[in-house]
Amino acid sequence: MSDAEAALDVRHVSHSYGPRRALDDVSFTVPQGSFTALLGPNGAGKSTLYSLITRLFNVREGSISVLGHDLNRDPGEALRRLGIVFQARTLDLDLSIRQNLVYHAALHGIPRAEAKQRIGEILKGSDLIDRLGDKARNLSGGQLRRIEIVRAFMHRPRLILLDEPTVGLDIRSRADIVAEVRRLVKEEGVSVLWATHLIDEIDESDRVVVLHHGKVLAEGLVPEIVARESAGSIREAFSRLTGLAGRPVELEMAS
Known part of the structure; x- marks a missing residue:
């Protein structure tokens, strides 16, 4: 998929905080008009990646393009096409x-x-x-x-980034927000990158990027990932990919 075809194109992006590697050679794309879930437990590197896409941090290793506009070479045009919902409340x-x-x-x-x-x-x-x-x-x-x-x-905007938008909300509010975003994606024809650690926010028709310890472990439509892992569900596929089955984070994701 070329830059021009992708709403978001992340290529070989790495980022470190001192000696700690938060992202390690991350590559994936968000096709135009898609709802793509960036799925990973807390600490996977999702917020670091969002900080790079929104230029809170500079991209020093690799490249990020929004609808063909490179963030380093053409930041104004790239950011103009973005809509952002951060995890912290900002109203x-x-x-x-x-x-x-x-x-x-x-x-x-x-x-x-x-x-x-x-x-x-x-x-x-x-x-x-x-x-x-x-x-x-x-x-x-x-x-x-x-x-x-x-x-x-x-x-x-043509691409919306949402960083854990349902954190701290009850089940009904979470469901309302997911439904609202899906409605707007359909009506507005935009692309979405939805960062979450909650598997029940993912639909069978979604694209998923599994991020764990700063690495992309899988990318594709839900049925594709499930089939590749010979799993019965995206939850089982995620558990196999990350080795998190039975650990506290899996209980959190099921809550």
Whole structure:
């Protein structure tokens, strides 16, 4: 798959913190229009990889391209095509939901009237459409996360990165958020890289990149990975690839 065909192309990327190797020769692609899950236990290197894709850290070993734009050679064009939802909450709790979204739009040069129209498009049919005047602090954790996802879509990016977006939420809120992102992917025609350690957030139709100890152990559609590992499910395939079966992390993933 060429750079031009991929929403995200990661090639031979490594990164170290002093003597510790956080990523080791990582390569994979996210095809345009796909929902790709970056699956790995805590400490696998997912957040480090996201920090490189968003240029919080410089890429010193290997290359990363977004829709053909290399992050080192053409960072402005690459980042302009990204929407990002970090693990930490980033909404201003003292502003209303509408103000948070309009402010983000302004940072991307979107006029206020166009921003309001865009908010209506994304939230069409959502129960949050009636909460736009509420201060962010009055929403639940799941509702706040859903607004952060809406914000990531405001400037019409072609690739959305979500770093453990459901951490700390209850099962119902997690399911709502996964469903919301899948709906927006279908309606907006964007690509998603969804980092998670929760196997139950993965659908049979998804592409999966298994990351463990900073290395890519498998990449492909769920049925392909399951078949290659002669497993009965993606959970079993993941356990075989990582050797984590029966350990506490597997219990966490099943929670």
